[in-house]
Amino acid sequence: MKMKRLGRTDMMVSELCLGTMTWGQQNTLEEGHAQMDWAQANGVNFFDVAEMYPSAPTADTCGRTEEIIGEWFTRSGKRADTILATKVAGPDEKLPWIRGGTSIFDSSNIRAAIEGSLRRLQTDYIDLYQLHWPDRGWTHFRKYGQTKANPDRGADRAETLDTLDALVKEGKIRAWGVSNDSPWGTMDWVRRCESTGKARIASIQNPYSLLNRVFDGGNAEISLNEDVSLLAYSPLAAGHLSGKYLNGQRPEGSRLALWPKRSGYTGENGVVATEKYVALAHKHGLDPSIMAHAFVYMQPFMTASIVGGTSIPQLEVALQATAVTLSDEVLAEIDVLHRLHTYPCP
Numbered sequence: 576m577k578m579k580r581l582g583r584t585d586m587m588v589s590e591l592c593l594g595t596m597t598w599g600q601q602n603t604l605e606e607g608h609a610q611m612d613w614a615q616a617n618g619v620n621f622f623d624v625a626e627m628y629p630s631a632p633t634a635d636t637c638g639r640t641e642e643i644i645g646e647w648f649t650r651s652g653k654r655a656d657t658i659l660a661t662k663v664a665g666p667d668e669k670l671p672w673i674r675g676g677t678s679i680f681d682s683s684n685i686r687a688a689i690e691g692s693l694r695r696l697q698t699d700y701i702d703l704y705q706l707h708w709p710d711r712g713w714t715h716f717r718k719y720g721q722t723k724a725n726p727d728r729g730a731d732r733a734e735t736l737d738t739l740d741a742l743v744k745e746g747k748i749r750a751w752g753v754s755n756d757s758p759w760g761t762m763d764w765v766r767r768c769e770s771t772g773k774a775r776i777a778s779i780q781n782p783y784s785l786l787n788r789v790f791d792g793g794n795a796e797i798s799l800n801e802d803v804s805l806l807a808y809s810p811l812a813a814g815h816l817s818g819k820y821l822n823g824q825r826p827e828g829s830r831l832a833l834w835p836k837r838s839g840y841t842g843e844n845g846v847v848a849t850e851k852y853v854a855l856a857h858k859h860g861l862d863p864s865i866m867a868h869a870f871v872y873m874q875p876f877m878t879a880s881i882v883g884g885t886s887i888p889q890l891e892v893a894l895q896a897t898a899v900t901l902s903d904e905v906l907a908e909i910d911v912l913h914r915l916h917t918y919p920c921p
Contacts, residue, residue: 576591576617576897577590577897579878579879580804580878581658581777582752582775582802583802584750584777587620588879589618590877590880590897591882592621592660593623593883593890594623595623595644596630597629597885598640599640600630600631601830602885604643607644608646608647611647613887613890615656615657621879622657622660623780623808623881624660624661624696626638626692634672637670638691641692646697648697654698657702659702660703660705660806661705662704662707662754663689663705663707664708665679665680665707666678678710679710679729680729680735680738686742699746700749701747701749702748702749703750704739704752705751705752709760710728711729711760732764733767736767740774750778752776752777752780752804752806753776753780754780755780756779756794757794758793761797761801761803764776778803779794779804779805779806780808781794781807783805784812784871785909785913786845786852788917798878805877806879806880806881807874807877811864813830813831813837813838813839813840814830814831815838816852816864817863818849828885839920842919845920848919851912852912855908859904861905864896865892865896868896868899869897869899869900873900
């Protein structure tokens, strides 16, 4: 397993990061624990979670994923062997049970969030603490672009940074990062950190796959030149790039079967692009999932790819892909498809 440095910290993380958002909903506690055992046995030292998980939370399930991880730490005694990342939720009216759905990144909300996470995770520190999505009203990445000024609804960014810096000094977190953020948002944090000497932003967790390469357009250069590590999530575009949803298929228990409206790739453009990438993989004798995972691992600005699966065989495919180097011919054909289908989300 290849290990990479997380930002400018002293932490080395596996390039395959274990995603956990299905645990407590699509997966049981026992299945989550089996995945963590598998990960440790295969050189994966990096786990990613969030206070809101599982990914389609209800008032009853919210936070359950962190609890499952905490119970595994207690059972296995392997907390010190794990680089653990979790996240504080931003404002979301669809999550009223998380601090009223109005959680901005001020000191009171961040501190309330981390105390809850530490309790559920049965640990006294978080290795990487992330701002799950901007609190400033930035247009979501699926909307592809900023067309008006941000509404002034987020916390004072100086207060956010002061709080994160204080948590580092208190030993409650080792480093911090962002998620679902833009080039401006990321560089503004870099500027603030460097001008104040406060704890430096270490990472950005954004989607990255053959079907969603928005990161290429600005954030990639920041990751390369400013050492803000990309933690790429949804490398299979929510499972679409495996081909399992083509021809209207909805496998029982799959995300799209359970939540048919929670995908950005089911429109005509997404289906056409997926068909072409799957066909390209088959043309070259590749498993479509292997090709998709390998493409993400090969990006020079990528530190870790967050792989979540409801079964260990799905994780084993992602592990297998770490040893695959796509040929120049395959990469050239991927480039042709990308030019034709630059942004197949709706």
